[in-house]
Amino acid sequence: MTCASVPDHQRDGKKHSGTPSQSSQSGAGKEANLMPPAKSLVGRALGNELHSSDAHKGSQASKDGVGFALTDTPVSTAPSSPQFPANSSTPNLPGRVRATTLDIPGLTKSKVSPDGRIAQRDVGSKLVIVMVGLPARGKSYVTKKLARYLNWLQHDTEIFNVGNRRRVAAGKSPSVAGRRPSHRASVIHSELVDSVRRLSVSVGTSNQPSHKDIRRPEVASGLSNEVVSSPPELENQLPPPACPTKILVNGKEEDPSQSTIVPPFNAGLEDQDAIREASPEPIDQSANFFDPQNQLAVKLREQVALDTLDELLEYILEQGGSVGILDATNSTMERRKTIVDHIRKRAGTELNILFLESSCVDQELLEANMRLKLSGPDYKDQDPVKALADFKQRVALYEKSYVPLGEYEEKNNMAFIQMIDVGRKIVAHQTHGFLSSQVVYYLLNFNLSPRQIWITRHGESKDNQLGRIGGDSELSENGHRYAKALTRFIDHQRRQWELIQRQKEMLRHLPPRAGDSTPPNPSYIPCDRARNYCVWSSMMQRSIQTVDYFNEDDYDVKQMKMLDELYAGEMEGMTYDEIREKFPEEYQARRKNKLFYRYPGPGGEGYLDVINRLRAVIIEMERTTDHILLVTHRSVARVLLAYFRGLKRDEVASLDVPLGMLYMLEPKPYGVEFKAYRYNAITDWFDYIPDFKLQQSSVY
Numbered sequence: 001m002t003c004a005s006v007p008d009h010q011r012d013g014k015k016h017s018g019t020p021s022q023s024s025q026s027g028a029g030k031e032a033n034l035m036p037p038a039k040s041l042v043g044r045a046l047g048n049e050l051h052s053s054d055a056h057k058g059s060q061a062s063k064d065g066v067g068f069a070l071t072d073t074p075v076s077t078a079p080s081s082p083q084f085p086a087n088s089s090t091p092n093l094p095g096r097v098r099a100t101t102l103d104i105p106g107l108t109k110s111k112v113s114p115d116g117r118i119a120q121r122d123v124g125s126k127l128v129i130v131m132v133g134l135p136a137r138g139k140s141y142v143t144k145k146l147a148r149y150l151n152w153l154q155h156d157t158e159i160f161n162v163g164n165r166r167r168v169a170a171g172k173s174p175s176v177a178g179r180r181p182s183h184r185a186s187v188i189h190s191e192l193v194d195s196v197r198r199l200s201v202s203v204g205t206s207n208q209p210s211h212k213d214i215r216r217p218e219v220a221s222g223l224s225n226e227v228v229s230s231p232p233e234l235e236n237q238l239p240p241p242a243c244p245t246k247i248l249v250n251g252k253e254e255d256p257s258q259s260t261i262v263p264p265f266n267a268g269l270e271d272q273d274a275i276r277e278a279s280p281e282p283i284d285q286s287a288n289f290f291d292p293q294n295q296l297a298v299k300l301r302e303q304v305a306l307d308t309l310d311e312l313l314e315y316i317l318e319q320g321g322s323v324g325i326l327d328a329t330n331s332t333m334e335r336r337k338t339i340v341d342h343i344r345k346r347a348g349t350e351l352n353i354l355f356l357e358s359s360c361v362d363q364e365l366l367e368a369n370m371r372l373k374l375s376g377p378d379y380k381d382q383d384p385v386k387a388l389a390d391f392k393q394r395v396a397l398y399e400k401s402y403v404p405l406g407e408y409e410e411k412n413n414m415a416f417i418q419m420i421d422v423g424r425k426i427v428a429h430q431t432h433g434f435l436s437s438q439v440v441y442y443l444l445n446f447n448l449s450p451r452q453i454w455i456t457r458h459g460e461s462k463d464n465q466l467g468r469i470g471g472d473s474e475l476s477e478n479g480h481r482y483a484k485a486l487t488r489f490i491d492h493q494r495r496q497w498e499l500i501q502r503q504k505e506m507l508r509h510l511p512p513r514a515g516d517s518t519p520p521n522p523s524y525i526p527c528d529r530a531r532n533y534c535v536w537s538s539m540m541q542r543s544i545q546t547v548d549y550f551n552e553d554d555y556d557v558k559q560m561k562m563l564d565e566l567y568a569g570e571m572e573g574m575t576y577d578e579i580r581e582k583f584p585e586e587y588q589a590r591r592k593n594k595l596f597y598r599y600p601g602p603g604g605e606g607y608l609d610v611i612n613r614l615r616a617v618i619i620e621m622e623r624t625t626d627h628i629l630l631v632t633h634r635s636v637a638r639v640l641l642a643y644f645r646g647l648k649r650d651e652v653a654s655l656d657v658p659l660g661m662l663y664m665l666e667p668k669p670y671g672v673e674f675k676a677y678r679y680n681a682i683t684d685w686f687d688y689i690p691d692f693k694l695q696q697s698s699v700y
Contacts, residue, residue: 100125102434105154106596106608115596117154118322124350126316127435129325130339132357132405134398136369136391138422139358141669142443143327149442149618152643153611155322155435160312162305162328309339313346323435330355331402340414352433355416356443357405362421365448368669370395422448442619448669449625451531452497454490455640456662458631459483461542463573464659470565470572475545482660482679487549489662489677489686490629494533497627532556532626536617538563538633546631556626562613565633569604576700594653607653610639618643637663644672645694656697662686 102108103125108116118125129146131139143159150157305328312324330336336355343353360366370391405416410429415436418427423446431440459479463471475483534556537543543563550557571579571586580587590597598606614636621628630640638655641647644665647655660679665672676692679685 100433103155104612106598106606107612118156120320123317123347124352125434126321127323127352127354127433127439128312128316128343129323129439130330130336130353130355131325131327132330132336132355132416133359134329134331134402135395136366137358137360138369138669139329140327142356142358142419142422142446143325144671145446146439146442147323147325148643148646150323150435150438151646151649152618153438153615154608154649155438156320157323157325158312158315158321159325159327160308160315162308162326305335306342309342310346313343316351317347329398331398333403333408352436353415354431354433354436354439355405355409355414356439357416357418358422359404359418359420360422362424365421417443419443419446422446442622445619445623447623447625448667450501451625451667452493452627453621453644453665453667454493454627454629454662455637455665456486456629456631457634457637457657457659458537458540458542458546459486460659463542467575467577468573469576470568472540472542474541478681479542479546481681481684483546484549485679485684485686486546486631486662490533490550493664494627498531534558534624534626534628535631536560536563536628537631538565538636540564540633543631543633547629560617562617563630563632563636566607566610566635567599567603567605569599569601571599571601595649607635607639610635614639614643641694645674647694651696654696654698656695 100122103113103116103118103122105116112122113119129143131143133139140161143161147157147159308328309326312326315321316324326339330339340353343351360369370388405418408414409416413430415430415432417429417431417440418425420426423443426440426444428440431437458475459482460476461471461473461479462476463469463473464479465476533554535547535550536558537547537560539559539561544559547557568574571583574582576587586600590599595607598604598609617630617640630637632640634657635653637657638652641655641657641663642652662677662679664675664677667673674692676689677686678689680687
């Protein structure tokens with residue numbers, strides 16, 4: 001099997017000298033080799049005098065009139081930005097290439113991408129992330145956070161989980177939650193039903209397949225459907241392969257002829273009949289299902305993996321997606337080679353591929369990850385002790401054929417990231433693309449330490465009473481009351497949280513219990529001291545005054561310009577009624593598309609500007625192990641909540657975030673716990689709102 005990631009100049013029979021960075025670049029193809037080395041380009045542009053003593057004079061003009069750089073920094077030998085061929089419909093000189101540099105909605109613009117988003121035809125700017133790693137290594141946790149971050153940056157990203165597809169095919173799950181509608185969905189569902197039908201028929205006709213159908217381990221672990229026949233002289237010497245001889249329903253063995261499966265609630269009558277006929281029972285999903293010698297299960301898993309990869313490529317190539325994440329173990333080199341070949345065959349050499357491996361060497365972290373699996377769909381409602389033992393057996397089967405990323409990928413210039421202990425250590429190789437760089441930047445700041453993040457708007461200001469937007473007014477009397485109550489409430493919550501954490505710490509080494517979905521993660525902060533608490537405000541008076549009552553001996557109080565309210569340019573300090581009267585066209589334009597609207601005038605901002613200036617704040621919140629309280633403004637609070645709650649693009653700019661609301665977000669291994677409190681002016685305290693859900697506002 002040939003891996004398509006072998007450098008293009010090797011496949012073409014051409015020889016190139018120099019380092020890999022000079023001869024080939026990931027995702028660039030043969031066209032990258034047409035570019036001269038970076039050093040020669042700089043040399044021709046600045047002349048040979050760059051390294052002479054005249055280069056340090058500064059005021060002396062050069063012979064070509066360009067001038068000398070006021071620096072003693074040597075010329076860079078690093079590779080230039082990734083490049084790919086320009087669109088064939090545009091007339092270009094032979095060998096013309098177009099750079100795949102940063103695309104930031106609202107901040108960049110070109111003919112290909114007028115709004116700054118990655119264009120549909122810019123395949124070379126898009127990215128496929130292929131997860132690698134054994135079960136319980138945090139792959140799904142990483143993919144969910146990464147997809148949430150990239151979507152928040154307005155790069156359309158979607159996760160394609162092979163495990164979810166496998167459960168659908170095996171009858172353990174009626175549908176795949178969170179999947180967007182796709183015109184391929186019905187085709188894929190039909191294929192999965194066919195797979196289940198073949199598996200069911202095989203189980204009914206023979207519990208032990210012929211030895212002639214036994215595959216070599218490296219073939220069985222890949223996506224290939226190739227069958228290897230055994231030599232006749234070994235036919236009688238081979239041990240019988242493991243094969244499921246029973247079918248489990250909710251963890252209990254039942255007679256297949258007496259049971260029926262409940263079809264998905266959204267399936268049509270014909271689909272319901274087909275599903276009942278094809279899948280009389282959910283298939284056993286215990287450790288035996290993942291044994292490489294279980295040929296029936298291997299065939300089903302291979303079919304599911306191919307279907308999932310095809311759906312990902314359709315999302316990237318046909319539905320306008322920018323990033324597709326393939327969430328699966330992909331634990332063998334053969335599987336990863338097949339994935340690359342399949343992508344190259346369908347998408348060509350332009351589409352960037354990034355392998356992301358998550359591994360755990362911290363045994364406490366690994367144990368915590370494994371306990372989380374007990375509340376998942378594979379072990380729901382089963383005895384936790386037996387379920388944990390079965391899952392560890394499943395992991396042991398994967399470990400037999402597991403090949404981590406490393407030497408092979410480096411030798412073939414393949415882009416990859418290795419993430420150890422969910423961010424404790426990061427290794428990056430050949431991550432040249434813009435999106436790949438964003439991924440590395442984000443992963444470098446991962447943090448599993450338990451802590452709370454609180455978000456609220458400032459107390460009521462004098463401009464709030466007048467209905468004016470922007471400005472820099474002081475707090476009203478009501479605003480000061482809110483600020484004092486906020487200080488007392490956070491003090492109380494801080495003490496309560498420390499007590500709960502100490503109780504969880506005492507349960508760390510106990511056996512797993514039913515419903516134990518939140519085991520404590522390893523923390524490098526000593527449990528015998530209270531956790532630090534940061535209080536961040538904007539640099540506007542109403543926000544600064546709201547945090548004035550916090551004792552700076554107990555809280556780290558800091559002001560941040562990034563948390564300032566969206567600046568309204570010419571309309572700063574006006575009411576919305578005044579804007580509607582004086583600027584009716586601008587008023588309607590903003591209401592039509594608030595996310596992409598930018599206020600006119602010097603310094604005028606829009607929501608995309610707020611998103612980009614909050615990137616540093618988001619990364620800092622992900623990095624820090626301390627509690628954080630952010631006191632900010634409506635537009636900023638909307639953008640922050642949109643990140644943590646994973647809101648869709650059209651939900652960000654109209655989120656209802658009134659004064660007096662306090663939101664709590666606590667990062668957990670399975671997501672973010674969310675709670676909301678409302679200030680009660682009568683009790684001068686905050687009331688917890690159970691089952692609170694963010695709503696859209698119909699005004700402003």
